[in-house]
Amino acid sequence: MTRTSGANGGGQQGSGKLPRKRFYRARAHSNPLSDSHFPIPISPDDVDLSQHYPRYFPADKGEHGDGDGDAEAPRIRFADVGCGFGGLLVGLSPLFPDKLMIGMELRDKVTEYVKERVLALRASNPGQYDNISVVRTNSMKYIPNYFGKAQLSKMFFLFPDPHFKEKNHRRRVISMHLLDEYAYVMEAGGIIYTITDVEELGIWMRTCLEKHPLFEAVPEEEIKVDPVVKLLSSATEEGQKVARNGGQTFQAIFRRISLQEE
Amino acid sequence: MEDAAVEEAEVSGAGEFAPALVAAHPLGHSVAVAVGPELRVFDLNGGCAVSLSDDSGGCSHSDAIRAISFSADGALFASAGDDKLVKIWKTDSWRCIQTITSEKRVSAVAISKDGLYVTFADKFGVIWLVTVGEHGEGQVSSDNKPVSIYGHYCSIITSMKFSPDGRFIATADRDFKIRVTSFPKDPVKGAPQIQSFCLGHTEFVSSIAFTSLSGGSSFLLSGGGDSTVRLWDYINGCLLDTYEVKDKVGEQSDETEDSNLAIADLCVTNDDSLVAVAIQSLNGIMLLACDLIAKKLSFLKVITMEKSYIPTSLAYSSSADLLWTVMGASNMPNQAASQLLTRVRIILRFQKELSASADHDPAILEDSEVPHGEKLLLALQGSLDASKQEEVLAAVLAALRVSMHKMLVKKNYSEERREQRKRGRNDKKIKK
Ligand SMILES: C[S@@+](CC[C@H](N)C(=O)[O-])C[C@H]1O[C@@H](n2cnc3c(N)ncnc32)[C@H](O)[C@@H]1O
Numbered sequence: 001m002t003r004t005s006g007a008n009g010g011g012q013q014g015s016g017k018l019p020r021k022r023f024y025r026a027r028a029h030s031n032p033l034s035d036s037h038f039p040i041p042i043s044p045d046d047v048d049l050s051q052h053y054p055r056y057f058p059a060d061k062g063e064h065g066d067g068d069g070d071a072e073a074p075r076i077r078f079a080d081v082g083c084g085f086g087g088l089l090v091g092l093s094p095l096f097p098d099k100l101m102i103g104m105e106l107r108d109k110v111t112e113y114v115k116e117r118v119l120a121l122r123a124s125n126p127g128q129y130d131n132i133s134v135v136r137t138n139s140m141k142y143i144p145n146y147f148g149k150a151q152l153s154k155m156f157f158l159f160p161d162p163h164f165k166e167k168n169h170r171r172r173v174i175s176m177h178l179l180d181e182y183a184y185v186m187e188a189g190g191i192i193y194t195i196t197d198v199e200e201l202g203i204w205m206r207t208c209l210e211k212h213p214l215f216e217a218v219p220e221e222e223i224k225v226d227p228v229v230k231l232l233s234s235a236t237e238e239g240q241k242v243a244r245n246g247g248q249t250f251q252a253i254f255r256r257i258s259l260q261e262e
Numbered sequence: 263m264e265d266a267a268v269e270e271a272e273v274s275g276a277g278e279f280a281p282a283l284v285a286a287h288p289l290g291h292s293v294a295v296a297v298g299p300e301l302r303v304f305d306l307n308g309g310c311a312v313s314l315s316d317d318s319g320g321c322s323h324s325d326a327i328r329a330i331s332f333s334a335d336g337a338l339f340a341s342a343g344d345d346k347l348v349k350i351w352k353t354d355s356w357r358c359i360q361t362i363t364s365e366k367r368v369s370a371v372a373i374s375k376d377g378l379y380v381t382f383a384d385k386f387g388v389i390w391l392v393t394v395g396e397h398g399e400g401q402v403s404s405d406n407k408p409v410s411i412y413g414h415y416c417s418i419i420t421s422m423k424f425s426p427d428g429r430f431i432a433t434a435d436r437d438f439k440i441r442v443t444s445f446p447k448d449p450v451k452g453a454p455q456i457q458s459f460c461l462g463h464t465e466f467v468s469s470i471a472f473t474s475l476s477g478g479s480s481f482l483l484s485g486g487g488d489s490t491v492r493l494w495d496y497i498n499g500c501l502l503d504t505y506e507v508k509d510k511v512g513e514q515s516d517e518t519e520d521s522n523l524a525i526a527d528l529c530v531t532n533d534d535s536l537v538a539v540a541i542q543s544l545n546g547i548m549l550l551a552c553d554l555i556a557k558k559l560s561f562l563k564v565i566t567m568e569k570s571y572i573p574t575s576l577a578y579s580s581s582a583d584l585l586w587t588v589m590g591a592s593n594m595p596n597q598a599a600s601q602l603l604t605r606v607r608i609i610l611r612f613q614k615e616l617s618a619s620a621d622h623d624p625a626i627l628e629d630s631e632v633p634h635g636e637k638l639l640l641a642l643q644g645s646l647d648a649s650k651q652e653e654v655l656a657a658v659l660a661a662l663r664v665s666m667h668k669m670l671v672k673k674n675y676s677e678e679r680r681e682q683r684k685r686g687r688n689d690k691k692i693k694k
Contacts, residue, residue: 042438043461140415141437144459149499170386177388177413180443184456213453259453 038108038136044148049076052133053100076100076147078154079185081139082173084237086114088158089132090121091235095227096131099153102146103134111136140173147185154228155182155192157205159238162198174205176212183214188258191218195232195251197242202250215254223253279665280326280344281526281574282590282604288336290581292353295642296327298592298602301341303356304641306582309634311641312356320361323347326592329382329422333373338394340380342368348382350394362392362408370419375428379449381411383419388412389433391449412443412454420468425496426475430457432482432496434467436669440484442496458499464488466669469527472496473534473554481554483537485525487670491539491550493559505559511544524666526573531613532580536562538612540573540587542666547573547587547609567607567626570655572662578612585609585624588642590654594661603644603654608632 041047050057056074078096080088083103092101105111114134121129135146160173169175174194182192192215194205209215223229233239233249242249282297292312295302301323303312316322325345332339332353342348344367350360366384373380373394383389390408417435424431424445431454434440440460446452465487473481482496493503507523526540530552537550537559546566550559573587590604610625625631629646632638640646 042464043459141417144439144441145461149456149458177410178415180412180454180456184459214455259455 040137040142041145044144044146044151047076047146049073049100052102052135053130055130056100074098074100075151076102077152078102078156079104079143079147079152080156080158081143082106082157082160083114083134084110084159086117086132086134087236087239088156088231089114089134090117090129091231092228093129093132095231097128099131101132103132104137104139104146105134106136106138108136140171140178143181143185149184150187152186153190155186155190156232157192157194158232158236159196159242160194160201162196162201164200169204172201172204174208176208179208179212179215183212183256186256188256190256191226191228192254192256193228193232193251194253195239195249197247197249199248199250202252206250206252209252209254213259214256216257218253218255226253229253278593279591279661280328280593281662282588282592283327283330283575284577284586284588284606285330285332285339286577286579286586287332287353288334288580290579291336292356293577293579293586293642294330294332294339295588295590295604295606296330296341296343297590297604297644298326299323299343299345300602300644301327301330302642302644304634304638306633310637314351314356314358316358316361318349318358318361320349320358320363321345321347323349328367328369329371331372333377334375334424335377338373338377338380340371340373340382342371342382344368348380348392350380360392360394364390364408370422370433372422372424372431374431374445374449375424375426381422381431382408383422383433385418387414387417387419387435389414389419389422389431393450409450411449414439414441420466421470423470423472425472426480430496432460432470432472434470434484436466438463438465438467438486440467440470440482440494440496442482442499458496460484460492460494460496460499460501462492462501462504463490465524468525471528471530471537473530473552474532476534476554481534481557483528483530483552485528485539487524487666489523489525489541491525491528491537491559493552493557495557502557503559505550505561507539507541507548510548510561510564511541522663522666522670524670526662527576529576529578529585531578533613536613538576538578538585540576542662543572545569545571547576547585563623565609565623565626570652570659571605571607572659573607574658574662580613583611583613585612589658591658591661594657597657601654601657603651604642605651605655606632606639606642 077099078101080103083105086103089101089103103114111134118132157173163171196202285294291307292303292305305312323345327341327343330341339351339353346364346367348362348368349358351358364384368382368384370383379391380394381389381391388410389412391411392408393406414435417437419433419435421434430442431445432442442457443454444457463486467484467486470484482494485491489507491505495502511523522542524542526542528537528539530537537552539548546564548564549562551562552559571589573589575588577586587607588604608627610627612624
């Protein structure tokens with residue numbers, strides 16, 4: 001199958017102009033159940049990191065594989081699921097300059113916007129924003145195609161679509177069954193961050209996480225000092241919208257734990 | 263919302279071509295063939311067709327059976343399908359002891375190694391668990407509702423098997439995935455942790471099979487719409503070897519390029535040295551040698567059968583060392599119930615002959631040589647009339663091609679349609 005294309009996949013590379021959002025208007029909601037028509041990596045080994053993070057994977061290296069004392073190749077460590085316009089990635093990038101992060105977004109136009117945004121940021125801030133990128137994908141179906149076991153240390157689910165109707169609850173991006181997959185791609189100790197302005201969804205996400213044996217709530221004291229938490233409500237476009245309207249938010253922050261095998 | 267309705271119908275597999283299935287009792291006591299809603303069982307010890315009985319108070323199958331399976335010790339048998347029923351049978355008396363009604367159509371079923379649980383998959387890719395229990399005559403326990411234990415998000419499960427040590431359950435789907443999940447001692451309460459994903463197929467996975475335990479470990483084999491058979495270290499999700507059936511089938515059959523070489527089914531002999539593979543346009547079966555030390559699959563031979571005979575399902579019986587093959591289908595256009603015919607062919611001394619020498623052809627039994635002869639054939643096939651059979655097999659063959667073709671082009675097809683829909687939307691916008 002085809003490879004995924006990264007943030008530098010053509011376009012106005014290096015133009016340095018931030019893309020304007022209105023050119024990237026798209027449908028408000030996507031149906032995560034529909035079949036995909038974008039390239040999906042057959043397995044995590046097929047994710048072409050050099051396309052996403054060219055500075056970390058210079059084109060002339062790697063192919064020879066002469067391994068001159070190179071440290072292990074970096075892997076993607078954070079995933080922002082349903083990243084929307086990418087505000088969180090942009091906020092996280094300078095906080096964790098040595099961590100590779102990826103946004104996953106179902107909407108084509110929105111994904112294109114994030115690609116352009118990242119390229120523009122790289123062009124106008126040389127040496128920065130090289131650790132963030134985006135893929136167009138259906139995270140509900142293809143998480144295991146992108147990440148191996150215990151690969152991720154952080155996963156983000158910020159302001160996901162609420163899918164109010166009972167019969168559409170299975171489209172929610174947090175569910176008991178999907179948590180099994182998130183637990184698989186997360187390392188023990190890794191943290192999953194969720195936030196929403198929809199109370200019902202907030203309760204739903206918290207309840208799923210509480211019920212799931214592989215996650216436990218992160219204590220309040222830790223949440224207070226975690227620099228990431230501030231970004232949950234302030235960094236993304238959706239978060240800013242909610243804040244502007246003075247809306248309430250509901251967050252659930254849980255840690256991936258390991259079970260003792262008897 | 264319209265989108266959703268369309269897509270859910272698409273994914274449901276409703277009314278889709280349903281291949282005939284065969285399963286062999288692990289100790290050779292009986293053999294079962296399923297075609298459409300019919301479950302046909304032949305008692306190989308008694309030499310007679312079995313008449314099934316039902317104490318479960320549930321309905322009989324009324325639509326295509328999609329999955330059948332014996333338990334590891336042969337004491338239990340499960341059948342399930344499009345009628346949303348999962349039926350559990352005791353094989354000593356062939357009576358149904360439990361009928362579970364699923365909310366959705368069922369595409370796969372398996373019995374845990376210890377025989378305590380039955381798992382089944384519904385059309386949304388959710389895997390359910392029920393406790394096997396005989397609740398006296400006709401008594402239905404109310405607290406034994408199926409519980410969902412995990413899911414492949416919205417993908418049809420094509421094959422579900424327990425590992426030989428009973429610690430894992432493997433499920434394969436139409437989205438190229440195989441998932442290996444730990445099966446806890448108390449699966450009703452326990453958390454089914456994902457052990458691995460076996461990713462490598464580039465089309466739907468049609469069939470998976472575990473090798474038996476040797477030296478504490480076993481392996482997984484899989485076949486798919488991408489015309490490959492793959493060998494996996496399923497504990498770590500590592501692909502060990504890939505065998506492409508293309509070259510060899512091309513040599514053997516006179517079909518041209520457009521022939522579809524999707525793997526329909528595969529099974530492993532009990533010493534794990536041989537893999538029998540049923541392939542969409544191969545009249546016969548392909549045999550692969552499976553070397554678990556070198557971790558390699560290699561071509562052994564093709565056993566050719568009559569021209570119109572393309573097996574839809576395979577089962578190996580270790581006790582008798584024979585390979586059961588069946589061809590048949592239901593849900594075909596214009597098919598009358600009276601046409602639920604199948605053709606059964608048996609290959610005798612399967613493993614022995616082949617391990618002795620690859621030049622030896624194992625014996626494909628003529629109808630007159632089949633154990634219990636006409637009695638068995640009549641029971642399992644539904645008819646002995648050769649000309650009628652020919653007609654049905656030809657129809658099955660045609661339907662098989664269409665069905666596989668559809669599965670393979672489905673993605674592109676819906677892409678086109680999606681583009682059309684998108685265009686429709688934009689058109690509307692422009693008009694405004
Ligand atoms: C309400 S927006 C929130 C975006 C962003 N996280 C924010 O806070 O601004 C939800 C996003 O999730 C995306 N999405 C929905 N289902 C998805 C799926 N299955 N896979 C990937 N993205 C999905 C939508 O396209 C949408 O952009």
